Amino acid sequence: MEALKGFRILDMTHVQAGPTASQLLAWMGADVIKFEPPQGDATRGQLRDVPNADSLYFTMLNCNKRSITVNMKTPEGKQVFTDLLQICDVIMENFGPGVLDRFGFTWERIHEINPRIVMASIKGFGSTGPYADFKAYENVAQAMGGAMSTTGVPDGPPFVTGAQIGDSGTGLHLSIGILAALHQRNNTGKGQYVEVAMMDGVMNLCRVKWRDHQRLTHGPLSEYSVPTEGLTETPRAGNDSGGGQLGNAIRCKPGGPNDYVYIVVQEAVWEALARRVGGDALVADPRFARIADRRRNQNEIWRMITEFASAYTKREFMAILSELDVPCGPIMSTGDLATDEHVKLRQMYVELDHPQRGKWWNVGMPIKLSDSPARIERSPTLGEHTDEVLKEVLGYDDTRIAGFRKAGAFSLPPKKTA
Numbered sequence: 421m422e423a424l425k426g427f428r429i430l431d432m433t434h435v436q437a438g439p440t441a442s443q444l445l446a447w448m449g450a451d452v453i454k455f456e457p458p459q460g461d462a463t464r465g466q467l468r469d470v471p472n473a474d475s476l477y478f479t480m481l482n483c484n485k486r487s488i489t490v491n492m493k494t495p496e497g498k499q500v501f502t503d504l505l506q507i508c509d510v511i512m513e514n515f516g517p518g519v520l521d522r523f524g525f526t527w528e529r530i531h532e533i534n535p536r537i538v539m540a541s542i543k544g545f546g547s548t549g550p551y552a553d554f555k556a557y558e559n560v561a562q563a564m565g566g567a568m569s570t571t572g573v574p575d576g577p578p579f580v581t582g583a584q585i586g587d588s589g590t591g592l593h594l595s596i597g598i599l600a601a602l603h604q605r606n607n608t609g610k611g612q613y614v615e616v617a618m619m620d621g622v623m624n625l626c627r628v629k630w631r632d633h634q635r636l637t638h639g640p641l642s643e644y645s646v647p648t649e650g651l652t653e654t655p656r657a658g659n660d661s662g663g664g665q666l667g668n669a670i671r672c673k674p675g676g677p678n679d680y681v682y683i684v685v686q687e688a689v690w691e692a693l694a695r696r697v698g699g700d701a702l703v704a705d706p707r708f709a710r711i712a713d714r715r716r717n718q719n720e721i722w723r724m725i726t727e728f729a730s731a732y733t734k735r736e737f738m739a740i741l742s743e744l745d746v747p748c749g750p751i752m753s754t755g756d757l758a759t760d761e762h763v764k765l766r767q768m769y770v771e772l773d774h775p776q777r778g779k780w781w782n783v784g785m786p787i788k789l790s791d792s793p794a795r796i797e798r799s800p801t802l803g804e805h806t807d808e809v810l811k812e813v814l815g816y817d818d819t820r821i822a823g824f825r826k827a828g829a830f831s832l833p834p835k836k837t838a
């Protein structure tokens with residue numbers, strides 16, 4: 421049995437941040453009804469690779485959901501929404517500030533309609549505070565949550581990270597909030613409002629940078645490879661490990677863009693690593709005798725290891741390091757990952773079929789539940805389940821559906837002619 425079987429979610433989320441969360445919940449067994457405007461989630465048509473087919477941007481974030489199109493700007497559309505609210509456990513949304521309020525559905529009103537429902541929202545900056553009125557996208561959140569100012573090298577520009585910590589990271593936070601609120605609802609009978617601001621989520625994921633921000637008040641950060649003397653805020657530090665052990669990305673043969681291995685020079689392995697790289701002379705070298713010495717002279721360590729690694733490919737270098745029990749990993753490109761045996765075995769890149777686009781691949785479910793493994797199914801086409809949901813979930817009969825359809829509840833209003 422699926423872990424969340426029996427929970428029904430009214431999913432008004434769009435783009436990436438919200439759909440990440442609802443897809444995870446769907447993979448855990450919730451019945452997720454994607455409630456879309458008649459023209460659909462904008463990502464269906466964004467970054468298209470196959471003409472007239474839902475884009476990968478959409479298909480990769482909306483698996484295992486049912487799609488219903490409803491025009492919330494008609495009274496009948498609002499009626500469908502209200503009826504769904506009454507029988508759902510969760511309503512999720514990540515609209516810009518005030519969109520649902522403008523439809524007449526504040527949290528207070530939603531709670532009145534169904535006191536048991538949990539409402540979950542993602543906002544760029546939350547519903548309170550001076551930034552509350554602003555919209556946000558991934559990189560805006562990375563910029564404002566402290567990720568960009570701490571990513572890159574000190575004398576270069578700030579960089580965004582490839583991992584979508586502003587969108588998908590916030591989606592993860594929201595899922596946790598939803599599950600907690602459902603647990604509480606099951607004990608108390610009362611739903612509550614769950615809100616995650618993207619900026620807050622990014623700050624949470626940058627927690628160790630806040631550790632360092634405060635440590636700076638007591639002096640320089642000895643483990644950083646860049647100068648930190650006199651700084652009052654956490655700097656960008658290239659590929660430093662960010663933890664208690666020294667680490668860096670080491671370039672290998674033949675020197676292509678991803679020919680690197682990330683290595684962590686754990687204290688326990690230093691001697692063995694030093695012997696392999698520089699023989700007994702390096703083990704005895706006073707510049708690297710104690711941890712404090714190694715921290716201070718770490719750029720020399722990286723230089724020597726890079727020189728050693730230049731004779732090996734990343735796989736060969738990794739094999740050498742693994743024999744020495746050095747924690748390390750080759751920098752994997754998307755091409756490496758797509759064909760990796762480990763990835764395949766863990767079902768982290770799975771092949772699916774789609775009526776509009778044929779075969780395609782999705783990243784799999786990273787949360788593995790032993791009793792309810794995820795079964796990944798393709799994303800729905802626009803409005804694929806409108807009638808099914810109206811009939812089976814809401815119990816509407818054909819006459820009612822036809823009346824609502826005629827009134828424009830499921831379509832865009834006709835274009836005005838001059």
Ligand SMILES: CC(C)(COP(=O)(O)OP(=O)(O)OC[C@H]1O[C@@H](n2cnc3c(N)ncnc32)[C@H](O)[C@@H]1OP(=O)(O)O)[C@@H](O)C(=O)NCCC(=O)NCCS
Binds near residue numbers: 435437438457542544
């Ligand atoms: C992502 C974002 C910037 C997109 O902005 P946007 O394209 O202008 O969309 P908004 O969410 O502000 O508005 C959605 C519009 O669709 C309309 N709409 C949504 N569902 C509808 C429905 N079922 N029927 C009719 N209209 C609908 C809304 O009424 C609104 O139009 P309005 O501005 O005329 O009221 C914005 O949604 C946002 O800031 N979201 C919160 C942060 C977030 O999640 N960002 C990350 C996205 S990956």
